[in-house]
Amino acid sequence: MVRLSLARTQHSNYICQKVPKISMFRVVPFTATVHPYAITTPRLVLKMSAISTKNAVRTVDSLVVKPPAHPTYDLKGVIQLALSEDAGDLGILVGNAGDVSCKATIPVDLESEAYFLAKEDGIVAGIALAEMIFTEVDPSLKVEWLIKDGDKVHKGLKFGKVKGKAHSIVIAERVVLNFMQRMSGIATLTKAMADAAHPAYILETRKTAPGLRLVDKWAVLIGGGKNHRMGLFDMVMIKDNHISAAGGVKKALKSVDQYLEQNKLQMGVEVETRTIAEVHEVLEYASQTKTSLTRIMLDNMVIPISNGDVEVSMLKEAIDLVDGRFETEASGNVTLETVHTIGQTGVTYISSGALTHSVKALDISLKIDTELALEVGRRTKRA
16 A cells, blocks of 8 residues: 655646555645646646636645536635635734634644544545645645545544644634535435435536535535536526427427537537426437437426335336437435435436535534543544
8 A cells, every 4th residue: 555645847736656655644745725626646647627727726636536627616715715704814823813712822833733533424525625725724734644535434533634733723623624524414425325326327416505516516526426517507408497488398409409509519418308298309309300419307207105215107107218319317306215216217317406405514523632522522422
């Protein structure tokens, strides 16, 4: 087993190098800025996205699962906003701004280390983002991990530590945990649903926290799911309101095909269907016309029944009609309890807004005194 360290290239990027393992932790060195959209593999430097990104900076080696691409999302700006809303000012160690509790209780030159503790079982996500936050607060902080994004943790596990100025650690603590707990909650549910949905793939939707679209969708990837469209710009999705406004399914599809051809655009096209009759309409149109259509959504064709299970005969009928000519996506009444039944119908994808809009955060803490934290956790059955 090896650990990875970063070596700098002449273009101020980084490459990963193999070095002997010297401890149970993987030591991650920091630079003053971190690239939110770059991933490193041994001896190669790779961009995380073919789409240009805003405020590009440098890379860290902990990005084992790359974030999804977005043309305008400023991850560094999101981190700075989160820190400034908590600390009041990123000039945190001077003047009257910043963490007044730290200033009142912790000597400015005190060095310390704090440990990440899992307080329940789950999938950890947000390790790479946590490193970016620590770096933004204080580039001299060093973080060491026992695990990587996407790994499972159990209650009571110490899975990482941060070393450096106590002021900086405590200032970064809540912002780091807010992101990690949310992302880990999303990843944990995604993992459970992705496993249950197999052989179908699980997708999230655009029902994400405002301002956290990329972060939420990144957590889905870490949990083993796949991303639906990032936004309104990267895929045509003809939904019920579009169909109603256009005057029907066929007219909506024809308008989309004409628009894409006239503007010389190539992208995925999905159409929502709510009835078997609409599925027939879509297939009839596609049989008579060259179309850019790639996927058919089968919306609310999963019917809840009294025993808590679901009836999927309508969904199966629709999938049989499509007969592999297009990808299919089931939507509606998708839960952890129902997703396995849905996944056995032959549908390609299953989408669930609950992955991000109803997330339960995974309980994680960052403690300087871990023994006392574990004692309290055992007393409250949280460690």
